[in-house]
Amino acid sequence: MxxxxxxxxxxxxxxxxxxxxxxxxxxxxxxxxxxxxxxxxxxxxxxxxxxxxxxxxxxxxxxxxxxxxxxxxxxxxxxxxxxxxxxxxxxxxxxxxxxxxxxxxxxxxxxxxxxxxxxxxxxxxxxxECTYYLPPPEADWHLLVGDESAVPALLAILEQAPDDLRARVYLEVPSAADVRPVRTPAGTEVHWLPRQDPHATPGRLALHTVQSSALPEGRPYCWVAGENGLPTGLRRTLVREHGVPKEDISFMGYWREGVAAIA
Ligand SMILES: Cc1cc2nc3c(=O)[nH]c(=O)nc-3n(C[C@H](O)[C@H](O)[C@H](O)COP(=O)(O)OP(=O)(O)OC[C@H]3O[C@@H](n4cnc5c(N)ncnc54)[C@H](O)[C@@H]3O)c2cc1C
The missing domain is CATH 2.40.30.10 (Translation factors)
Known part of the structure; x- marks a missing residue:
């Protein structure tokens, strides 16, 4: 931070x-x-x-x-x-x-x-307050994942990214009407994930999509934010199944389903 x-x-x-x-x-x-x-x-x-x-x-x-x-x-x-x-x-x-x-x-x-x-x-x-997005210069590529609450952060990160950013970005949104144009450096892939089910818990679609995707070779820096189940679930997968060191993952539970935030 x-x-x-x-x-x-x-x-x-x-x-x-x-x-x-x-x-x-x-x-x-x-x-x-x-x-x-x-x-x-x-x-x-x-x-x-x-x-x-x-x-x-x-x-x-x-x-x-x-x-x-x-x-x-x-x-x-x-x-x-x-x-x-x-x-x-x-x-x-x-x-x-x-x-x-x-x-x-x-x-x-x-x-x-x-x-x-x-x-x-x-x-x-x-x-x-602070920034959490602090990629180590040695990272070969970035994995950036969020539900709708993290869309503002991810769009800001992409707008300010260097032209040579190599990244895989997953943005889950409530509906197809929330998909919008985004600045995409040449080495970056952006995947919008509109939910089909309006009652589905936000973040689960992004979690399952990344879990079932083959990831690029090399050392990643990972940034994951959204409903608490997304960052915690994906961090577990990245550490256990992909051997990503914990210090290369920024993961933020932005909110919890069914729980009001406190100051
Ligand atoms: C570092 C950080 C940055 C954030 N940036 C943004 C941002 O740029 N834009 C943004 O929209 N949010 C952002 N959030 C998330 C936001 O703080 C929470 O969603 C917050 O709980 C919303 O407050 P509320 O008063 O609307 O709802 P609360 O009073 O906290 O919660 C009331 C109910 O609404 C539910 N709820 C809360 N948020 C959501 C949601 N997004 N979708 C569906 N249900 C929800 C809760 O589970 C609860 O049942 C960020 C959080 C953090 C920690």
Missing amino acids: QFPHHRRMMRTRVLRVERTTDNFVTVTVHGADLAHFEFLGNDQCVRVFFARPGQERLTLPEYDGEGWFPQYKQMPDEVRPYVRNYTMRRFDPDTLELDIEFVAHGDEGPASAWALAACEGQELGLFP
Whole structure:
């Protein structure tokens, strides 16, 4: 993991909201606080703070150089914001605009519900976190796998990749309508995996597809993220059946089926 050297709590406002594809909503925020933001790129993530329904102004915990969580825990329930992890899909340091792409998975999660109803002018708090995508220079090729929650990270990684990247990329999405054009360096293969069954657990299609695929020769660097069963299951396969050293695998359980995220 790599963290920015300098971090601070940032208050932003929604500038635009766009339905990117059937199951994704892109929210663009801006604000002067973003001038201090140290953008690392690739899959860098951020803590996103949302006001509670009915709250006029977003209350944010302060960052004291050590952390924000102790103060957050002490905030009264009615003003303590919701907080979730998201990827910074795009940052423009000239216009101070930042995009976050939310999977629109319904109203049962506060983040998804917020994105589905987001409108211009609403406040959003951001606290910068780390990147996980740190391939060793000795890797011969990259295996990059994710469900829809990892599509923003994978698209950002591909957009910033060097032209000579050799990679196999698997992107599972809820439906064929979520497939979109993606920058693909010449040595990279991108496989979109739209689910046929709307009730299937996200990530299982990608897991089974990679498990049943022959992988290229040479030393891989593997990055796997999504519903917890995908990274944990694929890591096991890569280590046991392909002899990939554990240190060459970045695996992140972005969320768990049936379990709400906690701060
Ligand atoms: C480092 C990191 C980066 C991430 N980047 C992104 C990103 O760029 N875009 C993105 O959309 N997500 C991303 N996620 C995942 C996101 O944080 C979770 O999906 C989060 O739980 C959503 O919060 P919520 O309030 O909508 O739902 P929660 O309140 O956490 O959960 C409510 C219910 O919804 C279910 N649920 C949660 N997420 C999903 C989902 N994606 N699909 C279907 N059901 C779900 C839960 O299992 C639970 O039953 C990232 C996670 C991490 C750790």
